[in-house]
Amino acid sequence: MLFLARMDATLPPDLDPEVKADYLARQKTYCVELQERGVMKAIWRVVGENANYSIFDLDDHDELHRALQGLPLFAFLKVMVTPLAKHPDALDYYLKG
Amino acid sequence: MLFLARMDATLPPDLDPEVKADYLARQKTYCVELQERGVMKAIWRVVGENANYSIFDLDDHDELHRALQGLPLFAFLKVMVTPLAKHPDALDYYLKG
Amino acid sequence: MLFLARMDATLPPDLDPEVKADYLARQKTYCVELQERGVMKAIWRVVGENANYSIFDLDDHDELHRALQGLPLFAFLKVMVTPLAKHPDALDYYLKG
Amino acid sequence: MLFLARMDATLPPDLDPEVKADYLARQKTYCVELQERGVMKAIWRVVGENANYSIFDLDDHDELHRALQGLPLFAFLKVMVTPLAKHPDALDYYLKG
Amino acid sequence: MLFLARMDATLPPDLDPEVKADYLARQKTYCVELQERGVMKAIWRVVGENANYSIFDLDDHDELHRALQGLPLFAFLKVMVTPLAKHPDALDYYLKG
Amino acid sequence: MLFLARMDATLPPDLDPEVKADYLARQKTYCVELQERGVMKAIWRVVGENANYSIFDLDDHDELHRALQGLPLFAFLKVMVTPLAKHPDALDYYLKG
Amino acid sequence: MLFLARMDATLPPDLDPEVKADYLARQKTYCVELQERGVMKAIWRVVGENANYSIFDLDDHDELHRALQGLPLFAFLKVMVTPLAKHPDALDYYLKG
Amino acid sequence: MLFLARMDATLPPDLDPEVKADYLARQKTYCVELQERGVMKAIWRVVGENANYSIFDLDDHDELHRALQGLPLFAFLKVMVTPLAKHPDALDYYLKG
Amino acid sequence: MLFLARMDATLPPDLDPEVKADYLARQKTYCVELQERGVMKAIWRVVGENANYSIFDLDDHDELHRALQGLPLFAFLKVMVTPLAKHPDALDYYLKG
Amino acid sequence: MLFLARMDATLPPDLDPEVKADYLARQKTYCVELQERGVMKAIWRVVGENANYSIFDLDDHDELHRALQGLPLFAFLKVMVTPLAKHPDALDYYLKG
16 A cells, blocks of 8 residues: 655754765665565655655555654654545556656 | 645546546546656655645646646646755655655 | 554435435445445444445455445545554454444 | 634744753643643644644633644644634534544 | 633635625524523633634533534634533532622 | 733753742732733733733833833833734624623 | 724625626715715725725724724625724834825 | 735744834834835834834835835734735825825 | 745646737737836746746836736736845846856 | 755754854755755745755656765755646746846
8 A cells, every 4th residue: 555755854053074974875775675565666866955755555544654653754744645546537546757 | 856746636526437447547547647757756645634735746836737737637736846955864766655 | 463444425406306315325334234244344424425434344455446336336435545454552452333 | 601722733843852842842842731621632643744633622712723833843834723603413512532 | 510611713804795694693592592502601702713602501411512522613713612610619500690 | 902912931951949939929919910901801821831912901111011011021022013903704802700 | 093904895796787886886876975974984895806905993892893884895794803003113103195 | 006915924923022022113113214204104003913004105115125124123024015006096195194 | 136936836727828819919918018017127937837836037026016917828827926135145236048 | 857845944943053053054065966966956945934945857756766865954944845747838848148
C-alpha cells in the first residue's frame, strides 16, 4: 500500500556544523536502508526548499509511523502523510523507473 | 526531469451520465498514452478524494503545460505542479516498482 | 487499520425535496451496511454543520476508496482522510462503547 | 456527550532527554487514567505527526477543560475541540471495538 | 453549558424578494422562540457582514444540533460552533445585560 | 457598543512559575475590575485552548484599545476584535444571564 | 470613530449590462452621499481588483451596519470591517488631503 | 500615488524596557517626520493589536521601500503593501479630515 | 516602475466555444498591444494552471488599473498586484532577454 | 526554461551587525555572479518586505536547486519556486529591458 509523504525540515540556523553533518549522515544511512528494504520507494527534493516528497510502501500504519519516527531528523520535521490508492487510469500501481 | 502534480477534479454533480462517461473514457485513453510515452511515470488516487497525485518526466515546461492542458478534463481540474530535484539520500532519481 | 474521515456535504439548496429524501435514505442504508460489515466503526455529526467525522477500519487503500466512492452522496462530499496508528498511551487500538 | 480533540505537540528539539522521558511517562499515566475513568474513549496517533486525535466523553465543558488542562504536556500542546452529536446514520452513538 | 456559534449566511443574490422575506420572517420567529426558551442567550450582527455571533445554552450536543438544524435558513448557513467553559477571571459564567 | 474579542495567549513554556503566577494574578485583578466597571460584559474560556472569547462594551475605539493594551498579559496575547451590531432577530442588544 | 472597510465585489459575469449599469449608478450616488454626509471619509480602488478600501467615521455600530447594508451592491459584496484607534505616532486621528 | 500599508509588530516579550522605550521613541520621531513631509498621510492603530494601517503617498517604489525600511522597528515588522487607485465613486483621491 | 501581477482565470466550463475563442482572441490582441506599448514587459504561463504571471511597467496606479480592467477577460480574472522596487543585488532594474 | 522564485528572508533581529553585513555582502556577490552567468535573469525587492521575486533560467532542476541552495542566506530563506511556460499572448518568452 502506498503513501505520499511531504517532509519539511527546519534546522536551527545556528546548529553546530559537525552536529548537523552527523545528523545528515545518519539521516542518509537511515533513508538508504528504508529504500533497500523496499519501504521507501522514492524520495525527491522539492526544488528550492529544505523539503522532500517521498513514497512509502507498507501494509500497516503502525509500521509506517515507526519508520517515520525513526528518522534521525524527526524532531525537526513537519511530516504530512497522504494515503494513495490505485488510480483507474494507471497502467500500474507501482512505480516505473 | 521530474514534476509532481496534484489534480483536483470538480465535475458538476448534475453532469449528464453519458457525457461524464465519455469524458472519463477520453481522460483514461489520454493518461494511458502519456504513460506509454514515458511522460507520466505514475498516477495515484488520493484516497477518498476526486483527486490524483502524478509524476511527470519532461525536459521542457512548454511540453509539460501542453501535456496537462491536453487532459480532456482540464477545464474541470485545479492542477498544482511542484518541480522535483534529485534528493541526496535517494538511491535513484527515478522510481522503482 | 483505522482511518479518520471528515466529510463535508454541500447539497444544492434548491434540490427537489423528494430527490433529497431519496439520497439521504440511500446514504443511510449504505452507512448502516458499512457499520454492520465492521468497515465503518463510528460516525458522528459535527454539531451545527452538515458534516461528519467517521472511523473506518480496512486493510487496503483501494477498498477504503471504493467504500467512500460508493457513498450515494459522494458527488456532493468533500472527504479528507487521516491514517491513524496506535498511540503509545492508548489502552486499546480499537474503540470502546 | 462526545468531543473530538486533535492535539499537536511541539516539544523543544533540545529538551533534555530525561526531562522529556519524565514528561512522556506522566502524560501516559494521565491518559491511561482518563481512559480507565471512561473520560477518554479513544486516542490515536496521526501517522507521521507528533499529534493525536482523541475522543472525550463528558457532560460538562468545565470538566472537559480541566481534563485537558491537566495533561502534563498541556503547555506544549495546541488542542482543537469539536463537539460531536449523534449522526442519523449511526447504529450507535458510542464506539464499537 | 454555553457554546459560541458564528453563522455566515449566503443567500442567492437573485432570490425572489417574497421568498426571501418569508425566510427572514420565519428565521426571526424561530430565533425569538429560541431566546424566549433560554436556549439562545444572545445574537449579534457582525458589522458589515451577513453573519452573526450567538450564544447557546444547552446541556446536550444533540439538542444543540437540532436547534441549529431547525433554523429556517440552515441550508444557506455556514455554522461554526465553539464550546465555552467558565473562565477563571470571570465574575459569572452567564452573561449580564 | 459591543465588541467580541478573541485572545490567544502564548506564554513561554519555561516561564518561571512565580513570575507566571504573578502575571495570572494581575491579569485576574485587571479583568475583574473591567467587569465591575461594566467594560467587560463576559469572558469565557475556549475549551482546551489557552484562549478566551470576551464581550466588551465601550463607546470609543481609543478606550477599547487602552483597556486591551492594559492587560498584564498583553505582550503574550494575539487579540482579534470584531465589532457587533444589534441583530434584527435579537430580543435585546445586551446580554441576559 | 474610524473604521477601515475592505469590500470585494463579485458580480455574475453574465449580468445584463443595463442592470449592471443601473447598479453601478445607484452605488455611486449612494457613496457620494455617504461622503457628503462625512460618513465615508475616503474610498480607494485596490489596483487590479474589483475591490475597495474605505474609511468610515461613525459613532455607532448599528449606524455603520445600516450604512453598509444600504449599499445597492451589498448582496454582491464581501465586507470586512476593522475598528481603528488613534495611533501614538499620528499627528492627527483624521485624514489629511 | 497612494499605498495602504499594514504593519504587524512582534517585539520579543523580554525586550529590555529601556531598549524598547528607545525604539518606540525613534519610531515616533521617524513617523512624525514622514507625516510632516507628506509621505505618510495617515496612521491608525488596529484596535487590540500591535499593528497599524497607514497611508503612504509617494511616486516611486524605491522611495517607498526606503521609507519603510528606514523605520527603526523595521526588523520587527511584517509589512504588507497594497497599491491604491482612484475609485470611480470617490469625491476625491486624497483624504479629507 | 514595475509591478508583478498574477492572474487566475476561471471561465465557465460550458462557455460556448465560439464565444470563448472570441474572448481569447481579443485578450491576445490586447496583451500584444500592451507589450508593444512597453506597458507589459513580460507574461508567462504558470505551468498546469489557467494563470499567468506578468510584469507591468507604469508610473501611475490609475493607469495600471485601467490597463488591467481593460483586459477582455477581466470579469473572469482574479488579479493580485505586487509592487516591486529595485533590489540591492540586481545588476539592473529592468529585465534582460 | 524559466522559473519564478519568491524568497522571504527572516534574519534574527539580534544578529551581530558585522556578521549580517558579511552575509549580505556574500549574498550580493553570489547573486551578481548568477546574473552574469545568465542563470538569474532578474531580481526585484517586494516593496516593504524583506523578500524578493526573481527569475531563473536553467534547464535542469538539480542545477536550479544547487543555485538556490548555494545562496549564502539559504538557511534564513523560505523559497517558493513556480515553473513558467511560454504564454500564448507573449511576444517573447524571454524578458525585455
